[in-house]
Amino acid sequence: MYGLKPDILVDLPEKYFCLTDYEKVAAKWCPGCGDYAVLGNIQKLCRDEQLDPAKTVFVSGIGCSSRFPHYMKTYGFHGLHGRAFPVASGIKWRRPDLHVFVITGDGDCCAIGAGSWIHAIRFNIDLTVMLFNNEIYGLTKNQTSPTSRMGTVSNTTPRGSVLPPINPMQTTLGVGNVSFVAQTVDWNPPHLYATIQAAHRHKGFSFVHIIQRCPKFQSDLVEQFTAGKDKLYLLTGNEGVELDDVVIKSFDHTVEHDAHNINAARSLAEDPDNIYLGVLYRNTKAQRYDEYGVHNIGYTVEQKMEALNSELNKYAV
Numbered sequence: 313m314y315g316l317k318p319d320i321l322v323d324l325p326e327k328y329f330c331l332t333d334y335e336k337v338a339a340k341w342c343p344g345c346g347d348y349a350v351l352g353n354i355q356k357l358c359r360d361e362q363l364d365p366a367k368t369v370f371v372s373g374i375g376c377s378s379r380f381p382h383y384m385k386t387y388g389f390h391g392l393h394g395r396a397f398p399v400a401s402g403i404k405w406r407r408p409d410l411h412v413f414v415i416t417g418d419g420d421c422c423a424i425g426a427g428s429w430i431h432a433i434r435f436n437i438d439l440t441v442m443l444f445n446n447e448i449y450g451l452t453k454n455q456t457s458p459t460s461r462m463g464t465v466s467n468t469t470p471r472g473s474v475l476p477p478i479n480p481m482q483t484t485l486g487v488g489n490v491s492f493v494a495q496t497v498d499w500n501p502p503h504l505y506a507t508i509q510a511a512h513r514h515k516g517f518s519f520v521h522i523i524q525r526c527p528k529f530q531s532d533l534v535e536q537f538t539a540g541k542d543k544l545y546l547l548t549g550n551e552g553v554e555l556d557d558v559v560i561k562s563f564d565h566t567v568e569h570d571a572h573n574i575n576a577a578r579s580l581a582e583d584p585d586n587i588y589l590g591v592l593y594r595n596t597k598a599q600r601y602d603e604y605g606v607h608n609i610g611y612t613v614e615q616k617m618e619a620l621n622s623e624l625n626k627y628a629v
């Protein structure tokens with residue numbers, strides 16, 4: 313052993329996964345798109361948490377951000393519009409040993425997938441969900457989405473949208489059995505990373521609302537926050553999001569928040585003038601549907617047939 317003393321030998325895992333174990337092909341989003349930042353931070357998170365690529369799945373619907381699974385060297389499912397939630401729930405329910413991530417956009421989640429979204433929150437299956445909200449349909453080239461602000465001019469509302477937008481934070485926090493709700497922005501990588509990490513470590517349906525840059529069709533979105541910096545507040549005192557002092561000091565405004573208080577969380581989500589970054593709500597005791605479904609995992613084919621026949625026999629006449 314070249315004279316090395318045993319007490320300085322490092323106990324290395326059998327296989328250490330590097331960033332290249334998660335990186336697939338180069339992403340094809342527009343230059344400056346916020347999706348790049350999320351992709352890079354997710355790959356870093358997978359490396360840091362040493363998630364086995366063979367046991368990690370990214371499930372998406374349709375939209376610019378939903379191309380995500382193509383760029384990860386893990387398992388992936390680029391599914392139907394608005395149907396990422398049921399697919400991901402099914403995967404996690406039957407394979408609780410897998411790390412399952414959901415990638416969805418504002419159109420995918422809050423329009424065609426709204427029903428799936430609401431029920432997935434209530435089922436509280438252990439998924440890490442990232443809603444990329446750029447307030448526009450980008451893939452189909454500029455249509456008003458359910459989260460577009462009033463007055464948004466697009467191909468579908470050339471005179472400006474007339475309806476108030478859906479607030480994804482408010483909606484998620486309004487569903488019974490909600491478990492974890494956080495908010496971040498793609499242009500603050502340390503905060504983005506820490507928030508996704510906290511979501512991944514939470515057991516249950518972890519919902520992360522990411523305010524995402526779309527320089528192609530929503531160039532004003534970021535200016536609202538970067539020009540008027542006072543709109544962004546960092547939540548402090550909330551468990552789970554680990555930030556160093558340099559990141560905390562980069563925010564002009566912080567506010568103390570108790571992430572276990574749902575009424576306080578709802579009141580922050582409803583604030584029309586300010587955006588709060590961090591964990592708004594966390595309930596580790598919410599019922600998890602995936603815990604009810606695991607009892608017959610590992611059945612043989614014969615046992616499954618026997619169980620199935622026994623259930624069907626109840627309807628025999």
Ligand code: SF4
Pocket residue numbers: 340341342344345346347376377446450451525526527528529
């Ligand atoms: Fe990103 Fe917008 Fe381009 Fe889509 S259209 S890739 S969201 S910048």
